[in-house]
Amino acid sequence: MNALIQTALLGTEKKSLDVQSLPQPIQELLGDYAREDAEQQMLQAISLVTFFNAAGTMPPKLARPADENIISETQPVAPDDLLQLFGKFELVEYQIREALVSDWLQVLAKRNEIVSPELVVTLIQFGKNMTNHTRAQITDVIGNKGRWILQYDASLNYSAVTAEDQRWNEGTTADRKQIFTTWRKTDRVKAWKHLNEVWETEPIASKKMFLEIIGETLAADDIPSLEVLYQEEFAYRAKEKKTEKECRRILASMLLRVNTTKLYQHTTTQLQNYVVKERKGLLGLVTGKEPVSIRLPEAEDAFWNASLMEQQYGFEVKTYDIARFNTIIQFWMAHFLRYLPMSFWVQAFDGDYHRTLHYWLTHAAYQIKIEGAKVSIFLEALVDHVKQHQDSKTAFALITLADDGSRPELSPYMTLADFETYVSQNNLFGYEHVLQHGPYAAGLSWSPAFSEKVIATAFESAMKNQSSAQVGKLIAQHAHPASLQVLFAYNAKAHDTVGYHNWNTHIFQIAQPAFEIRAKIKHYTN
Amino acid sequence: MHSSVFDFSLSAFLCKIGLQTNRLCLTFTEAHTQSIAPNPAAFSAGKKLATKEQWQSFAQNERALWGAIKGSGTNPYLVAIDTQVLAYKCTCPSRQFPCKHSIALMLLHAQHAALFSKQDEPEWVQSWLDKRSIKEKTKTEEPERTEEEQEQLEKNREKTQLNRLAAVQAGADELERWLKDLVRMGLLDLPQKPRSDFDHMAARMVDAKAPGLAGWVRQFTRLNFEDQHAWQQEALYIISRLFLLVSAIRKHDSLTPEWQQTIKNLSGWSQSPKELLADAQAETIKDQWLVLGQETEKTDDDITIQRNWLIGSQSNRTALILNFGTRFSAIENTTVPGKVLEGELAFFPSVWPQRAAVKIQRRVLDAAESRPPCFDDWNRVHEHHVRQLAVYPWLNDPVVIVKSIRLIKDQNGWLACDAHQHYKPVVKSYDITRIMKWLVVSGNQPLDMAVVIRNQFVLPLGVFSPTTYTLL
Numbered sequence: 001m002n003a004l005i006q007t008a009l010l011g012t013e014k015k016s017l018d019v020q021s022l023p024q025p026i027q028e029l030l031g032d033y034a035r036e037d038a039e040q041q042m043l044q045a046i047s048l049v050t051f052f053n054a055a056g057t058m059p060p061k062l063a064r065p066a067d068e069n070i071i072s073e074t075q076p077v078a079p080d081d082l083l084q085l086f087g088k089f090e091l092v093e094y095q096i097r098e099a100l101v102s103d104w105l106q107v108l109a110k111r112n113e114i115v116s117p118e119l120v121v122t123l124i125q126f127g128k129n130m131t132n133h134t135r136a137q138i139t140d141v142i143g144n145k146g147r148w149i150l151q152y153d154a155s156l157n158y159s160a161v162t163a164e165d166q167r168w169n170e171g172t173t174a175d176r177k178q179i180f181t182t183w184r185k186t187d188r189v190k191a192w193k194h195l196n197e198v199w200e201t202e203p204i205a206s207k208k209m210f211l212e213i214i215g216e217t218l219a220a221d222d223i224p225s226l227e228v229l230y231q232e233e234f235a236y237r238a239k240e241k242k243t244e245k246e247c248r249r250i251l252a253s254m255l256l257r258v259n260t261t262k263l264y265q266h267t268t269t270q271l272q273n274y275v276v277k278e279r280k281g282l283l284g285l286v287t288g289k290e291p292v293s294i295r296l297p298e299a300e301d302a303f304w305n306a307s308l309m310e311q312q313y314g315f316e317v318k319t320y321d322i323a324r325f326n327t328i329i330q331f332w333m334a335h336f337l338r339y340l341p342m343s344f345w346v347q348a349f350d351g352d353y354h355r356t357l358h359y360w361l362t363h364a365a366y367q368i369k370i371e372g373a374k375v376s377i378f379l380e381a382l383v384d385h386v387k388q389h390q391d392s393k394t395a396f397a398l399i400t401l402a403d404d405g406s407r408p409e410l411s412p413y414m415t416l417a418d419f420e421t422y423v424s425q426n427n428l429f430g431y432e433h434v435l436q437h438g439p440y441a442a443g444l445s446w447s448p449a450f451s452e453k454v455i456a457t458a459f460e461s462a463m464k465n466q467s468s469a470q471v472g473k474l475i476a477q478h479a480h481p482a483s484l485q486v487l488f489a490y491n492a493k494a495h496d497t498v499g500y501h502n503w504n505t506h507i508f509q510i511a512q513p514a515f516e517i518r519a520k521i522k523h524y525t526n
Numbered sequence: 527m528h529s530s531v532f533d534f535s536l537s538a539f540l541c542k543i544g545l546q547t548n549r550l551c552l553t554f555t556e557a558h559t560q561s562i563a564p565n566p567a568a569f570s571a572g573k574k575l576a577t578k579e580q581w582q583s584f585a586q587n588e589r590a591l592w593g594a595i596k597g598s599g600t601n602p603y604l605v606a607i608d609t610q611v612l613a614y615k616c617t618c619p620s621r622q623f624p625c626k627h628s629i630a631l632m633l634l635h636a637q638h639a640a641l642f643s644k645q646d647e648p649e650w651v652q653s654w655l656d657k658r659s660i661k662e663k664t665k666t667e668e669p670e671r672t673e674e675e676q677e678q679l680e681k682n683r684e685k686t687q688l689n690r691l692a693a694v695q696a697g698a699d700e701l702e703r704w705l706k707d708l709v710r711m712g713l714l715d716l717p718q719k720p721r722s723d724f725d726h727m728a729a730r731m732v733d734a735k736a737p738g739l740a741g742w743v744r745q746f747t748r749l750n751f752e753d754q755h756a757w758q759q760e761a762l763y764i765i766s767r768l769f770l771l772v773s774a775i776r777k778h779d780s781l782t783p784e785w786q787q788t789i790k791n792l793s794g795w796s797q798s799p800k801e802l803l804a805d806a807q808a809e810t811i812k813d814q815w816l817v818l819g820q821e822t823e824k825t826d827d828d829i830t831i832q833r834n835w836l837i838g839s840q841s842n843r844t845a846l847i848l849n850f851g852t853r854f855s856a857i858e859n860t861t862v863p864g865k866v867l868e869g870e871l872a873f874f875p876s877v878w879p880q881r882a883a884v885k886i887q888r889r890v891l892d893a894a895e896s897r898p899p900c901f902d903d904w905n906r907v908h909e910h911h912v913r914q915l916a917v918y919p920w921l922n923d924p925v926v927i928v929k930s931i932r933l934i935k936d937q938n939g940w941l942a943c944d945a946h947q948h949y950k951p952v953v954k955s956y957d958i959t960r961i962m963k964w965l966v967v968s969g970n971q972p973l974d975m976a977v978v979i980r981n982q983f984v985l986p987l988g989v990f991s992p993t994t995y996t997l998l
Binding site: 005008009010011012013014037038039040042043044046047049050051054055058059060061062065066067068069070071072073084087088090091117118120121124125144145146148149152153155488491495509512513516 | 555556557570573574577579596637702705706707709710711712713714715758761762763765766767769770904905907908912915916919932934935941943944946947948949950958959961962963965966967969970971
């Protein structure tokens with residue numbers, strides 16, 4: 001057979017076909033064509049040999065026995081009605097799709113049910129580009145067979161979920177940041193265990209990154225480990241790197257947030273020295289409370305001095321924002337406002353929360369003019385305080401100062417009830433930049449009355465051709481499931497109006513599928 | 527033909543008087559509806575409309591689904607689906623077929639079948655269904671001609687055929703010379719040959735009115751020269767079949783009429799389903815035809831070819847239904863993969879008749895009454911295949927069902943392995959998603975599998991698990 005291939009490759013001009021080397025039956029058949037020319041004979045030989053081979057080559061046998069392990073399911077399949085929701089996800093805007101998918105997966109996992117075999121592959125493919133968290137949820141509901149098939153296609157990207165430990169040890173900084181953040185939110189013990197294992201070998205930049213993540217999810221059981229780091233590894237040294245000092249500041253900021261730490265107690269004791277209660281004036285006579293002020297020194301003293309601020313707190317001591325702060329002491333004070341719990345200051349102001357906040361925001365000594373308006377030099381510090389302490393009361397107080405919704409970054413820290421009050425009082429139902437920053441982290445939805453009002457406002461805007469798809473998305477994500485009928489009612493009302501196209505395109509078509517899915521998920525979670 | 531129409535009318539009549547209470551013949555799933563949709567955009571648009579709130583009304587009976595949906599106009603669009611033979615009607619102006627409203631109605635039924643109340647069909651649905659049955663009856667009837675006209679027509683046809691045959695035979699002579707040059711110079715030159723050489727020869731074959739030969743020549747341009755062993759074998763395979771065909775064309779006049787027709791088909795004579803369905807002599811088989819699978823391919827000429835492989839559950843005959851689409855005419859899809867078409871197929875004449883057209887479609891079913899038999903293992907398939915090759919050497923893409931097949935991952939790809947550990951490699955282009963579907967359905971349990979044999983590879987279409995057929 002090799003002779004035929006050699007002649008075919010080289011050509012009959014260079015190498016004539018050795019007929020004798022071909023199988024006997026083919027030789028006999030070719031004998032009939034002996035009078036033909038060399039190329040004709042070659043073509044005939046190729047044809048005969050090809051079919052001869054095709055007929056005579058039996059299917060090959062495996063060199064090793066195949067894996068005969070049978071995979072079976074141990075969990076029940078979810079009801080059709082719940083599974084059918086999956087088909088609706090692709091109708092939902094992609095920005096809000098993953099959150100809905102995650103909610104749906106959570107319902108399945110809670111019910112200890114899996115998707116039907118027909119859905120397994122589609123679901124795996126669907127989740128391919130979603131976050132690790134969602135992909136981990138998917139692996140929980142695809143059953144034993146689904147998990148078994150993941151090994152066969154590395155491009156599915158599910159290995160990241162199954163080999164989280166490996167990614168922690170070998171992954172990129174971004175990978176490790178993401179994994180550590182997830183652990184901090186789901187299993188702090190595991191997070192500390194893994195961090196302790198690698199801490200000694202981590203570069204200083206990574207250490208700073210991990211401390212910042214801990215700061216975002218700080219809990220009381222973190223404090224002992226943080227105090228050790230603060231007192232030992234990041235204690236002040238004459239020759240230290242800038243990042244080491246920053247690590248000390250991050251550690252100090254965390255320790256100042258918890259009133260049982262030594263640093264908190266030491267610091268608040270020092271700060272008490274600057275709380276001045278004056279003799280009762282007119283205000284005191286009315287309220288029965290003595291006027292309180294925090295007297296910051298004009299020049300450095302035993303507490304407010306660069307070396308102490310740097311060594312104990314890791315604060316910057318050379319440069320600060322001179323446009324905002326008259327003295328560096330005010331700049332350091334901003335840090336304490338940022339890190340210490342509001343309860344400390346409120347206590348100083350005789351337990352009066354509003355008086356405390358009023359003082360920091362309006363005291364003449366702490367005002368600057370920005371674009372003609374008087375602004376407290378501590379406003380940004382207080383906004384940071386809200387974020388660090390998840391302080392919903394201060395968030396509400398600060399945001400109500402700006403009744404035009406110009407502080408939307410504070411909204412996520414409010415309670416949902418406060419948020420709805422704020423929006424209702426200021427009639428901000430049509431302001432998408434306000435609505436989109438609500439306190440939705442826990443998957444909360446608006447109250448039915450609030451939802452109805454937002455839908456009604458969206459309808460009115462659509463009738464004036466002023467609506468935007470963003471509002472449709474917000475309704476899709478946050479409207480109360482019980483308000484679905486309200487949406488349909490407005491949709492019916494919109495028919496045959498000039499604003500129908502606008503309503504349908506920007507609001508109804510966007511909100512309805514997600515809204516419906518959420519309503520059904522809610523039904524299964526109740 | 528007549529009996530079918532009679533059955534159809536009788537069924538409707540019995541329905542009307544309430545004596546027949548059959549459930550709906552066909553149940554739609556999202557996957558089936560997707561396979562019928564003309565394109566993904568139409569399916570996606572249909573999905574958006576598949577909520578009950580968007581429909582003003584919807585209902586069903588044993589013959590059809592129908593509904594009314596608000597569109598951009600004043601009046602709602604009226605949508606109906608003939609569920610017995612799978613046909614669609616919608617009053618919307620869309621040129622897509624089925625349109626998004628028809629798709630939406632099928633999806634709505636897939637999700638909320640229980641919400642579809644059983645009603646007498648409204649007048650517009652009834653008249654459409656009745657018109658369809660009349661059209662079905664008359665569509666294959668030839669126009670009446672006088673004897674003279676008929677004689678003249680046949681003379682003209684014969685002359686055209688003779689002229690074309692002469693042109694094709696001249697083309698075959700030229701192609702044989704080209705093949706001889708190829709083997710004289712040697713195949714080692716093939717990787718260096720510019721594609722234009724093959725395109726030029728293919729164009730010459732088109733000029734010779736033999737587009738089939740042109741297609742064979744173009745196969746040389748698809749050789750993968752990266753894989754040295756494979757391309758050499760593949761080139762020899764193309765040459766062998768092409769040479770055999772060229773030799774057969776030259777001997778056309780000495781062949782039997784059946785062979786002559788077969789050779790013409792291979793050379794590129796177009797086969798008209800319309801003529802086939804009108805031909806009283808054509809071979810026809812009544813059966814419950816399970817649609818084993820479907821493959822769609824787009825050619826360089828922007829033509830979409832859809833291949834549907836079927837098997838008769840009683841006759842065990844396999845059939846290939848080809849549909850063609852262009853940019854201007856979408857494929858009209860009435861064969862739903864995984865479903866059973868009860869009716870009569872007409873086969874194009876050939877020494878190994880495979881290509882068929884639907885002559886009578888009585889209804890579409892979810893499952894056949896009996897399961898087609900299958901081969902015990904790859905060795906039995908091989909024996910069968912060799913017998914087929916002996917009759918018809920250009921055998922292409924035959925479909926078989928093989929017992930207890932398991933898909934196994936090998937370093938070079940996936941293998942379809944039988945109970946005796948013999949295997950056939952799965953085509954390289956086979957989508958991993960379909961492999962995964964097999965893995966999920968089977969859990970590594972061997973299942974009877976329908977496959978297309980494509981050269982030395984197989985293209986898995988679906989599995990029986992154990993009695994229901996699941997598409998891969």
